[in-house]
Amino acid sequence: MNVAPPSQEKFPSHAAFYNWLGSRSPFFRLMEPLRRETTGQAYGLVLEVGVGTGLNFPFYVPGQVERVEAVDPDSAMLVYAGRNQEKALVPITLTQASAEALPFADQTFDSAVVTLVFCSVTDPMRGLQEIQRVLKPGGTLLLFEHVRAHGAMAARLQDALVPLTTRLCGNCHWNRDTLQTVKAAGFHITRLRELAGVMHPIIVVQATRVYFQSG
Ligand SMILES: C[S@@+](CC[C@H](N)C(=O)[O-])C[C@H]1O[C@@H](n2cnc3c(N)ncnc32)[C@H](O)[C@@H]1O
Numbered sequence: 001m002n003v004a005p006p007s008q009e010k011f012p013s014h015a016a017f018y019n020w021l022g023s024r025s026p027f028f029r030l031m032e033p034l035r036r037e038t039t040g041q042a043y044g045l046v047l048e049v050g051v052g053t054g055l056n057f058p059f060y061v062p063g064q065v066e067r068v069e070a071v072d073p074d075s076a077m078l079v080y081a082g083r084n085q086e087k088a089l090v091p092i093t094l095t096q097a098s099a100e101a102l103p104f105a106d107q108t109f110d111s112a113v114v115t116l117v118f119c120s121v122t123d124p125m126r127g128l129q130e131i132q133r134v135l136k137p138g139g140t141l142l143l144f145e146h147v148r149a150h151g152a153m154a155a156r157l158q159d160a161l162v163p164l165t166t167r168l169c170g171n172c173h174w175n176r177d178t179l180q181t182v183k184a185a186g187f188h189i190t191r192l193r194e195l196a197g198v199m200h201p202i203i204v205v206q207a208t209r210v211y212f213q214s215g
Pocket of ligand 1: 049050051052053054055056071072073074077097098099100114115116117120121122123127170
């Protein structure tokens with residue numbers, strides 16, 4: 001694991017809470033089909049951005065996936081991910097890094113998996129451009145995210161609660177229009193599903209890296 005020395009005894013509370021939720025929350029169990037669907041499409045050399053505690057690990061398909069390079073800026077999350085590595089049927093390497101500065105060469109990966117991450121990335125556009133850079137031309141972005149509500153009232157309520165969600169839920173901006181950012185970053189959307197939810201809609205996206213984007 002390529003991780004700066006973490007405090008293994010006393011985890012920052014968000015990582016510990018997320019790990020606890022991952023094993024017990026019914027909401028997280030509801031996410032499992034989405035994890036299976038999204039992660040199950042990954043192929044070749046795979047990048048997972050914002051790996052968290054490694055909840056996607058069991059869903060990588062051996063034979064289809066050669067290896068996974070998984071990154072997260074939070075060393076405490078990576079300690080939990082390290083414990084969950086044994087649930088994977090494919091080789092996984094963990095590295096401490098953020099989406100905005102991926103420590104990989106241009107055009108390295110066949111596919112990239114991102115689940116529930118871009119709500120908390122500091123600079124989402126920069127992060128998506130970095131994913132473009134390290135994907136091979138024709139490479140696939142597989143993503144699901146909770147996004148900005150469609151209804152004006154619900155979106156305004158999301159906006160009002162962002163100061164709370166960023167503080168309590170690991171910098172979560174639950175009012176972000178991530179689909180727009182994926183498109184603006186230059187990805188070509190090849191499949192899109194929107195799951196209804198008044199305050200918590202979710203997008204499931206498959207997109208292709210169509211051209212080289214420098215810097
Ligand atoms: C809600 S958790 C999701 C974790 C995992 N992807 C999942 O589906 O369970 C959000 C994750 O994004 C990570 N994250 C936050 N900022 C990031 C950034 N700039 N680049 C990459 N990951 C980031 C957090 O550390 C956290 O592990």
